[in-house]
Structures are given as C-alpha cells and as structure tokens.
Amino acid sequence: MKKATVNQRECVACGVCVKICPRRAISIFHGICADVDEDLCIGCSKCQKACPASVIQVVQKEVAS
Ligand code: SF4
Numbered sequence: 850m851k852k853a854t855v856n857q858r859e860c861v862a863c864g865v866c867v868k869i870c871p872r873r874a875i876s877i878f879h880g881i882c883a884d885v886d887e888d889l890c891i892g893c894s895k896c897q898k899a900c901p902a903s904v905i906q907v908v909q910k911e912v913a914s
Pocket residue numbers: 855859860861862863864865866867882883899900901902903904905
C-alpha cells in the first residue's frame with residue numbers, strides 16, 4: 850500500500866498537509882516538521898500535491914508480515 854513520507858529536514862512546518870489530509874494522518878511534530886501516521890494514511894497523495902515545499906512523497910511500502 851502507498852504511504853506518504855515527509856523529508857523532515859526540508860519541511861517548513863506550514864501545516865498545509867495537516868489541514869488537507871482527509872484521514873487526519875499528519876501532525877506537526879513538536880512544531881518542527883510534519884509527521885505521518887502510516888496506520889491512518891491511505892496514500893491518496895493530497896498532501897503531496899498541496900505541500901508548498903514539495904517535500905512529501907507517496908511511495909509503496911512493504912506490507913508487514
Ligand atoms: S505541507 Fe509540506 S512543508 Fe508544510 S508542513 Fe506539510 S510537509 Fe511540511
């Protein structure tokens with residue numbers, strides 16, 4: 850399944866992704882950078898498209914066995 854991942858070094862903590870995520874899967878960790886809860890993320894890519902800093906990628910993740 851696809852999941853969003855954030856390049857946390859480049860994230861500017863603007864909060865756009867937090868607001869746009871339909872699953873409320875993203876929070877701003879300690880006010881520093883976005884953090885994705887992969888258990889909630891459905892890989893819809895809305896955050897990736899909305900991020901003004903282009904630091905989110907939605908990538909295929911291995912399914913835990
Ligand atoms: S939209 Fe992009 S820059 Fe803004 S908080 Fe989310 S990941 Fe960081």
